[in-house]
Amino acid sequence: MIEDFIHVSITSRDLERSIRFYETLGLKAIKRFGVVDEDGIARAFRLPKGRLAVAYLAASEAQGRMFIDLVQWLDPAPEGEPYAVPNNVGLNRIAFRVRDLDASVAEMKAKGIAFLTEAPQDFGPGIRCIVTTDPDGVFVQLIEGL
Amino acid sequence: MIEDFIHVSITSRDLERSIRFYETLGLKAIKRFGVVDEDGIARAFRLPKGRLAVAYLAASEAQGRMFIDLVQWLDPAPEGEPYAVPNNVGLNRIAFRVRDLDASVAEMKAKGIAFLTEAPQDFGPGIRCIVTTDPDGVFVQLIEGL
Numbered sequence: 001m002i003e004d005f006i007h008v009s010i011t012s013r014d015l016e017r018s019i020r021f022y023e024t025l026g027l028k029a030i031k032r033f034g035v036v037d038e039d040g041i042a043r044a045f046r047l048p049k050g051r052l053a054v055a056y057l058a059a060s061e062a063q064g065r066m067f068i069d070l071v072q073w074l075d076p077a078p079e080g081e082p083y084a085v086p087n088n089v090g091l092n093r094i095a096f097r098v099r100d101l102d103a104s105v106a107e108m109k110a111k112g113i114a115f116l117t118e119a120p121q122d123f124g125p126g127i128r129c130i131v132t133t134d135p136d137g138v139f140v141q142l143i144e145g146l
Numbered sequence: 147m148i149e150d151f152i153h154v155s156i157t158s159r160d161l162e163r164s165i166r167f168y169e170t171l172g173l174k175a176i177k178r179f180g181v182v183d184e185d186g187i188a189r190a191f192r193l194p195k196g197r198l199a200v201a202y203l204a205a206s207e208a209q210g211r212m213f214i215d216l217v218q219w220l221d222p223a224p225e226g227e228p229y230a231v232p233n234n235v236g237l238n239r240i241a242f243r244v245r246d247l248d249a250s251v252a253e254m255k256a257k258g259i260a261f262l263t264e265a266p267q268d269f270g271p272g273i274r275c276i277v278t279t280d281p282d283g284v285f286v287q288l289i290e291g292l
Contacts, residue, residue, distance in 0.1 A: 001172030001250050003207040006241040006289055008154050013235055026147030040269030044277050044287070045232045046262055061149040064210025069241065073233035080229065082236035083157075086191045087219035089282050090228035091237045092157045095215065096148040104147050116192055123186030131190050136235050141190070143152055 007056070007069040008094060010138060015053045015072040017135045022057050022068065024111050025096070025140070026104075030067065031056040035074065051075035059096065068094075082137040093131075093139035101128055101144035108132075120144070153202070153215040154240060156284060161199045161218040163281045168203050168214065170257050171242070171278075171286070172250075176213065177202040181220065197221035205242065214240075228283040239277075239285035247274055247290035254278075266290070 012018040019029050033054040042050030052075075057068040072078065083092055098104045101120050109115070113132055120128040120142075127145040134140055158164040165175050179200040188196030203214040218224065229238055244250045247266050255261070259278055266276040266288075273291040280286055 001244065001253065002205055002242040002288070003172075003245055004205045004209060004243045005151075005212045006243045006292055008237060009232070009239045009241065009287075011229075011233055011235050011238045026149075038269055040267040040275070041232075044263060044267040044269070044275050045285075047232070059148055059150045062210060063150060064208060064212055066151045066210055066212050071232075071238075076231070076233045078233050078235050079231070080234040080236070083226065085222070085225070086155070086187075086193070086217075087157055087222045087224050088226040089157050089159055089224050090226070091154060091240060091284050092217075093155045094237060095152040095155065097150045097152045098147065099149055107147065117190060121186040121190040123184055123190070129186070129190050138237050139191075141155075142148070146152055 004064065005066050007067050008091070009069040009071055010134070011078055012070055012072050012136055013078050014135065015055060015070060018070055019055055019057070021135050022070070024113060025108065027057040027059055027068070029055045030058045047076060049075045083139070086139060093141055095141040095143050097146065098142045098144050101130065101142060104142065105130055150210065151212050153213050154237065155215040155217055156280070157224055158216055158218050158282055159224050160281065161201060161216060164216055165201055165203070167281050170259060171254065173203040173205055173214070175201050176204045193222060195221045229285070232285060239287055241287040241289050243292065244288045244290050247276065247288060250288065251276055
């Protein structure tokens, strides 16, 4: 049975662009696999082929071994768009813990990161969050106090 | 800047059905919030309202504090479908660590869980995985050896 989380996989149209974005937020590319033919992954998902470029992204102060499995599919090619609204059924958004949200948001804005709202929003006692989207449009939520 | 992962949020059409599925895989509902009006979340995502039922699901042997933020949106109502293929751009799949994959798969099959392939697939030295989908269709990957 399940022991622990391993990763969430983000399908990206441009691996390097996504790595730059997540590194700007403070994550780190801990592994890069280049382009690989993953026949086992292809079979597991019942795809004819599985040619993909992969990088793992970890958080600097992570307590677990959780990472983002960032994947740029080459064959089959990436298709479709991320969910446009948080109420779209599916794996909809990813949330990260941030110690000082105001300082982090200021620092990220200075580096060109745009947020859905001007300022963080309260949503519980001492809990605040703000939302951005990654270069493909994936919702990324930064939370303080949870 | 980002410290650690907090959660991935899954938008579900039926909270209780999803809880039963993830509990069958070995996760545990560690918090249930019932139906809440989350004006802060609504504002953070620029929605007119945010009425939702929420539960947190954790892994039994988790090293971090990572959880699934399972959300059944009531207003706005859930819409759309999860990605049908792993090469759809977006937050595409979630992966869990399993110690004994064959035994876990047998146990899960006995409880009615269906997998995309009959048996696990190899995809690296000593690494094996198998894929199932949650009741809404979200890709859930079980991995041994990573």
